[in-house]
Amino acid sequence: MKTKGPIWALGAMSGTSLDGVDAAMLQTDGQRVFAFGDSVYQAYSDNEASVLRAALGHWPGEEGVAAAAEVTLSAHRNLLARFDGVDLVGFHGQTLTHDPRGKGTHQAGDGQALADALNRPVVWDFRSADVALGGEGAPLAPFYHFALAKWIGAREPLAFLNLGGVGNITWIEPKHERPEDDGALLAFDTGPANAPINDLLQTRLRQPFDKDGALAIRGTSDERIVARFLDHPYFLRIPPKSLDRDTFVGLLASVADLPDADAAATLTACAAGAVARGMEHCPSPPERVLVCGGGRRNPALMAELTKRLDRPVVPVETVGLDGDMLEAQAFAFLAVRVARGLPTSCPATTGVAANVGGGILSQPRP
Structure with missing residues (x-):
């Protein structure tokens, strides 16, 4: 593998929505x-998702974790083996639990075993080093968001909003040269996004998600529940800050007495309201908000965001990016940074004590 210049990296991401694995190729030098x-x-x-769901909240050695790790490894091995011309792999694994101020963070999946299976170098365990140095370990895509802001030629402050199981936002001042420069970035988890909505649909209707926001569009949100949700102390915490998928586990119970459509509308409003509260922490109002992740395909959620943020809120496709694959691309980008000794997070993105390059580089064994 070259130590200078651009290379082709393959990134893989399996998010907290537990829907599947994204894999994407990116040509990068880790900076551009x-x-x-x-x-x-x-x-x-359905069986794989069930195994992963049963292991959520569990740590290594606990019930269900070994099975979840095997599902994660098998799914990634089968998918990533289909790509050619790969110089380096970035493997995020499947987050089962995230407790940076307590036990740490746990992503299932053995990167060394994946390197052996693919016969390619693999960078993995991206979050542990950040957490060990006092960081939140999340979000990790902001350095890639900064590179994308440069790629699209942004000149004014803007924000990338990722709506996966949990929402996270990256505020960017593109006038800076490097993502680790003071004032270049601010990033943090905004709150629950798709996860509670998905759980509601799975529990009540045996559907994986609210396709096209069809259920929420038919309902009316209960603003009293939304207001109580937004009173949670998390929204007052100064970022950087991060969440586990189940930090707001009581949110689903709060809509238990609502009809299906009203419950979906309420959870959708909560997700958008959390983003609006998060925007209050940005150093200056972003010119626009570019949305990636599955949530951008939910018209009900996008309409709520537009209403509550009072600024352009558009899918990243409007600037020529792929909102489905942006997170996978991010871990390809970060893998190259790890391999070349560049930082992957900084105080403004995770609250870590100093710039840190997280990740383990595993070479395939004979």
């Missing part, structure tokens, strides 16, 4: 984006 390559999505089977 040169080209986007092939990408593939592979959904988890």
Whole structure:
């Protein structure tokens, strides 16, 4: 693998929505984006998703974790083996629990075993080093968001909003040269996004998510529940800050007495309201908000965001990016940074004590 200049990296991401694995190629030197390559999505089977869901909140050695790790490794191995011309792999794994101020963070999946199976170098365990140095360990995409802001030629402050199971935002001042420069970035988790909505649909209707926001659009949000949700102390915490998927586990119970459509509308309003509260922490109002992740395909959620943020809120496709694969691309980008000794997080993105390059580089064994 070259130590200078652009290379082709393959990134993989399996998020807290537990829907499947995204994999995407990116040509980068770890500082700039040169080209986007092939990408593939592979959904988890019902059985695979069930195994992963049963292990949520569990730590290594606890019940269900070994099975979840095997599902994670198998799904990634089968998908990533389909790509050619790969110099380096970035493997995030499947987050089962995240407690940076307590036990730490846990992503299932053995990167060394994946390197052996693919016969390619793999960077993995991206979050542990950040947490060990006092950081939140999340979000980790902001350095890539900064590179994308440069790629699209942004001149004014803007924000990337990722709406996965949990929402996270990256505020960017593109006038800076490097993402670790003071004032270049601010990043943090905004609050629950798709996860509670998905859980509601799965529990009540045996559907994986609210396709096209169809259920929420038919309902009316209960603003008393939304207001109580937004009173949670998390929203007053100064960022950087991060969440586990189950930090707001009581949110689903709060809509238990509402009809299906009203419950979906209420959870959708909560997700948008959390983003609006988060925006209050940005150093200056972003000119626009570029949305990636599955939430951007939910018209009900996008309409709520537009109403509550009072500024342009548009999918990242409007600037030529792929909102489905942006997180996978991010871990390709970060893998190259790890391999070349560059930081992957800084005090403004995770609250870590100093700039840190997280991740383990595993070479394939004979």
